[in-house]
Amino acid sequence: MFEIIRSNTNINFVKKFGITSIISAILVIGSVFLIATKMKYGVDFRGGAEIQVKFQKSENLNELRKSMKDAGFSGITMQTIGEASENEYLLKVSANEENLNEVTDKVSKTLTSKYAADGVEIRKVDIVGPKAGAELRKSGFLAMLWALLAIMVYVGLRFDFKYSPGAIVALFHDVSIILGVFALTGTEFTLQTVAAILAVIGYSVNDTVIVYDRVREHEAKFVGRDIKEHINNAINETLSRTILTSGTTLFVSATMFFIGGLAIRDFFMAITLGVVVGTYSSVFVAAPVVLLFDRLRDGKSSNTVNAQA
Amino acid sequence: MRRGWWYRFVFLLIVAIISGISIVPTAFNFKETDNFPVKSKINLGLDLQGGLYMILGIDFKKVYKDEVKGYARRVEFSFKDETGSGFKLGDIDASDPLDPKLEILLNSAADNEAVKSVIHDTYNGLIRITGDTGSTISIALTKKVKTDIEEQSVKRSIEVIRNRIDEFGVTEPEIVSQGTDRIVVQLPGVKDIERAKELIGKTAKLEFKMVNSEIAPATIQGWVSKAKEEGLEYKKGERFSTYVSKVNELVRQDLPKGHVLAFERVTNAKGDILQLVPYLIEATPRLTGEDLEDARVQFNPQQNNQPEVGLNFKSRGAKIFAEVTGENVGRLMAITLDGNVYSAPRINGKIAGGRATISLGGKSYNEQLKEARDLALVLRAGALPVQLDFLEQRTVGPSLGADSIDKARFAAIIGCVLVFGFILVYYRVSGMFAITTLALNVLIILAMLVGLGATLTLPGIAGIALTVGMAIDANIIIYERIREEIRKNVGFYKAVENGFNSAFWTIIDANITTALAGICLLNFGTGPIRGFAVTLLIGIFATVYTSYFVSKIFFEFYMNKVEGQDLSI
Numbered sequence: 001m002f003e004i005i006r007s008n009t010n011i012n013f014v015k016k017f018g019i020t021s022i023i024s025a026i027l028v029i030g031s032v033f034l035i036a037t038k039m040k041y042g043v044d045f046r047g048g049a050e051i052q053v054k055f056q057k058s059e060n061l062n063e064l065r066k067s068m069k070d071a072g073f074s075g076i077t078m079q080t081i082g083e084a085s086e087n088e089y090l091l092k093v094s095a096n097e098e099n100l101n102e103v104t105d106k107v108s109k110t111l112t113s114k115y116a117a118d119g120v121e122i123r124k125v126d127i128v129g130p131k132a133g134a135e136l137r138k139s140g141f142l143a144m145l146w147a148l149l150a151i152m153v154y155v156g157l158r159f160d161f162k163y164s165p166g167a168i169v170a171l172f173h174d175v176s177i178i179l180g181v182f183a184l185t186g187t188e189f190t191l192q193t194v195a196a197i198l199a200v201i202g203y204s205v206n207d208t209v210i211v212y213d214r215v216r217e218h219e220a221k222f223v224g225r226d227i228k229e230h231i232n233n234a235i236n237e238t239l240s241r242t243i244l245t246s247g248t249t250l251f252v253s254a255t256m257f258f259i260g261g262l263a264i265r266d267f268f269m270a271i272t273l274g275v276v277v278g279t280y281s282s283v284f285v286a287a288p289v290v291l292l293f294d295r296l297r298d299g300k301s302s303n304t305v306n307a308q309a
Numbered sequence: 310m311r312r313g314w315w316y317r318f319v320f321l322l323i324v325a326i327i328s329g330i331s332i333v334p335t336a337f338n339f340k341e342t343d344n345f346p347v348k349s350k351i352n353l354g355l356d357l358q359g360g361l362y363m364i365l366g367i368d369f370k371k372v373y374k375d376e377v378k379g380y381a382r383r384v385e386f387s388f389k390d391e392t393g394s395g396f397k398l399g400d401i402d403a404s405d406p407l408d409p410k411l412e413i414l415l416n417s418a419a420d421n422e423a424v425k426s427v428i429h430d431t432y433n434g435l436i437r438i439t440g441d442t443g444s445t446i447s448i449a450l451t452k453k454v455k456t457d458i459e460e461q462s463v464k465r466s467i468e469v470i471r472n473r474i475d476e477f478g479v480t481e482p483e484i485v486s487q488g489t490d491r492i493v494v495q496l497p498g499v500k501d502i503e504r505a506k507e508l509i510g511k512t513a514k515l516e517f518k519m520v521n522s523e524i525a526p527a528t529i530q531g532w533v534s535k536a537k538e539e540g541l542e543y544k545k546g547e548r549f550s551t552y553v554s555k556v557n558e559l560v561r562q563d564l565p566k567g568h569v570l571a572f573e574r575v576t577n578a579k580g581d582i583l584q585l586v587p588y589l590i591e592a593t594p595r596l597t598g599e600d601l602e603d604a605r606v607q608f609n610p611q612q613n614n615q616p617e618v619g620l621n622f623k624s625r626g627a628k629i630f631a632e633v634t635g636e637n638v639g640r641l642m643a644i645t646l647d648g649n650v651y652s653a654p655r656i657n658g659k660i661a662g663g664r665a666t667i668s669l670g671g672k673s674y675n676e677q678l679k680e681a682r683d684l685a686l687v688l689r690a691g692a693l694p695v696q697l698d699f700l701e702q703r704t705v706g707p708s709l710g711a712d713s714i715d716k717a718r719f720a721a722i723i724g725c726v727l728v729f730g731f732i733l734v735y736y737r738v739s740g741m742f743a744i745t746t747l748a749l750n751v752l753i754i755l756a757m758l759v760g761l762g763a764t765l766t767l768p769g770i771a772g773i774a775l776t777v778g779m780a781i782d783a784n785i786i787i788y789e790r791i792r793e794e795i796r797k798n799v800g801f802y803k804a805v806e807n808g809f810n811s812a813f814w815t816i817i818d819a820n821i822t823t824a825l826a827g828i829c830l831l832n833f834g835t836g837p838i839r840g841f842a843v844t845l846l847i848g849i850f851a852t853v854y855t856s857y858f859v860s861k862i863f864f865e866f867y868m869n870k871v872e873g874q875d876l877s878i
Contacts, residue, residue: 002735007796101699123709132364132700143833150825158818195768195838198830202823209822213815241789245782252724252778261716264771
């Protein structure tokens with residue numbers, strides 16, 4: 001048998017929980033801080049208009065800005081997107097503009113008439129009114145909340161309610177770190193990001209549930225042993241599966257991220273991060289929280305045997 | 310071989326064959342006319358083939374206002390029928406925009422009881438009296454009417470938009486309501502986005518209002534000049550209706566009760582406004598677009614065959630039209646579109662029979678023809694009863710869609726090849742089984758997309774790629790279990806059986822939790838996000854079936870062949 005993780009691997013994960021908890025806590029707190037201060041919301045959520053435009057030849061961004069300013073559009077920001085050789089630019093009109101539709105139409109028309117010789121092509125126009133933006137923000141948030149709630153209830157019913165908090169803490173951990181990286185790298189938070197985050201929630205809880213499944217199996221099979229031992233054995237036994245699955249999912253998501261094109265890049269950035277963080281959290285976040293809740297629930301457990309080193 | 314195996318194998322074969330057949334038209338790009346049992350292809354989302362997506366919001370505040378006026382007119386008619394005398398309509402009090410109140414100015418206080426009894430007897434439950442000073446009565450809509458209006462407005466708007474879109478010729482439009490005051494319009498493949506938007510966005514609130522003939526045009530011009538002195542002047546790029554309401558607000562004290570200022574816009578070929586002609590018109594329309602039966606482009610033989618719009622009223626409309634024109638010979642009747650005067654023809658005499666024309670002067674022949682066509686189209690489709698606001702709008706150019714699809718597809722294939730290669734090296738013969746089930750998985754997903762008429766979006770392709778990445782998980786769970794069992798030396802037969810058994814609930818648990826996230830996405834997401842959710846959910850079903858049940862069929866067959874003596878895993 002070809003193995004990446006040797007079958008008799010026995011790492012004492014529980015012993016490392018102290019260090020990993022500190023690392024996780026720092027990462028999460030840092031992420032929350034970044035999200036609060038630096039997160040850039042895309043047009044979906046803050047409202048406004050975006051025009052994606054492509055030229056046949058390279059354009060100077062400053063000249064482009066100047067010519068739009070000369071045409072009477074002052075509140076428009078511009079940036080290059082994708083590879084420099086693609087000559088693609090993104091123009092953003094802010095949401096407080098009196099009439100987004102009209103302004104956007106005019107900007108498009110100005111572009112197509114002024115740069116006709118440069119092979120200009122309007123590739124995409126997104127207009128989101130401020131009111132719709134607020135609603136999308138609300139529904140995106142609700143989707144995440146309901147997903148978390150549904151998962152918590154399912155895990156609680158299928159396993160035991162001492163497992164639910166672990167799954168949820170792990171999910172908060174993953175989501176906040178992914179969003180933290182988004183904030184740090186200046187990647188915009190869009191509707192697509194919400195979809196990616198929900199997919200990650202699905203993936204991460206999937207990973208967590210598989211470890212839990214083993215713990216429960218051990219609890220039923222070897223009654224009387226300390227839960228620490230169950231957790232350690234369960235993680236070790238599923239380690240091979242965990243690494244393999246994360247590996248194959250990473251193959252796909254990283255490939256999509258690097259060569260899948262602009263339109264899905266941010267989406268797969270979230271997925272790729274999610275697979276890495278989600279795998280880590282299944283072992284180093286979800287499991288310790290179960291330990292914590294197990295201890296909280298029966299303070300009597302002092303008579304249990306200590307975990308083997 | 311047990312009989313159960315055969316049943317499951319035959320079922321698998323049927324699933325595979327049906328799936329294969331249903332994606333043939335998509336894969337080989339069949340034409341509709343080709344002779345093949347399945348015709349439908351996978352619907353491509355807007356982000357893949359380009360097109361227009363928008364969310365329109367209905368402004369009920371305005372609808373309520375119009376509706377209260379409409380009821381006042383009806384009361385007037387009933388009152389006239391009963392007593393022969395009439396009343397005038399005063400100002401509207403919209404301090405609560407969701408419950409506007411309208412003043413009825415009685416000719417004499419003696420009419421008070423008679424008007425109130427008409428309201429009570431004929432319009433009971435439809436309108437309510439909110440104030441009574443003896444010489445004026447205030448009315449408002451009842452809750453029941455408002456609820457009806459909401460439901461009807463959404464329904465009718467969708468109908469009207471569909472009519473317009475049909476005339477525009479889009480192959481697969483999707484027009485659906487969202488919530489109580491939203492309409493989502495999706496027009497895949499539409500290239501002339503500007504024109505489509507114009508057509509849908511045109512609220513075409515057509516009204517016929519009498520122009521006040523008692524106040525001299527110079528006085529009216531004076532009001533406009535007064536507004537100008539106050540710094541109120543229409544600037545390009547500003548919403549015209551905002552300007553008009555500001556002017557009205559400013560000169561409100563000077564206007565006779567129940568009247569408003571409206572403008573006719575004289576524009577040049579580029580659509581720039583050259584001149585604004587002010588009119589003092591009654592706030593309440595005599596007739597609305599709802600009274601209109603039909604509108605079409607016709608050519609006037611007396612004027613060089615110039616295009617014009619011919620109107621044809623419904624029987625109720627024709628009756629009112631004849632009455633109004635008969636009473637007001639010599640006066641101007643303003644035809645307003647969305648509150649702006651479109652033309653104000655002089656009534657030359659009583660127009661019976663319900664036919665009238667709107668001439669479009671002052672432009673080149675081609676422009677007149679285009680305008681006449683657009684106007685007639687908008688009117689014919691039935692003037693919208695409501696004002697629609699563009700809340701959200703997304704357009705994707707077709708080339709961007711093609712670029713994106715190429716890149717995403719290429720990446721998805723590379724990703725799958727990587728995974729397949731790895732699995733083959735890692736699990737050898739069993740890896741072959743896994744790859745077969747994965748390929749079947751993708752096939753089933755695509756077939757289900759065809760079958761359900763679901764739309765494949767860019768995030769959808771991402772969803773399929775992700776499913777492949779994650780579907781292998783179920784195989785890995787099973788295989789790792791089997792390996793564990795083999796290490797315990799229970800024999801290959803038993804190892805496979807135990808492996809499948811102990812993996813079952815793990816796979817179910819894992820996939821249900823992912824499905825929960827998918828359901829939340831489907832519930833709260835819009836557009837492409839829903840596309841992703843649909844593929845994710847379909848993927849989960851397909852995954853559980855192929856990775857567990859189909860794998861099991863393969864393994865049972867294989868273990869029987871080698872009589873449990875060998876297993877390459």
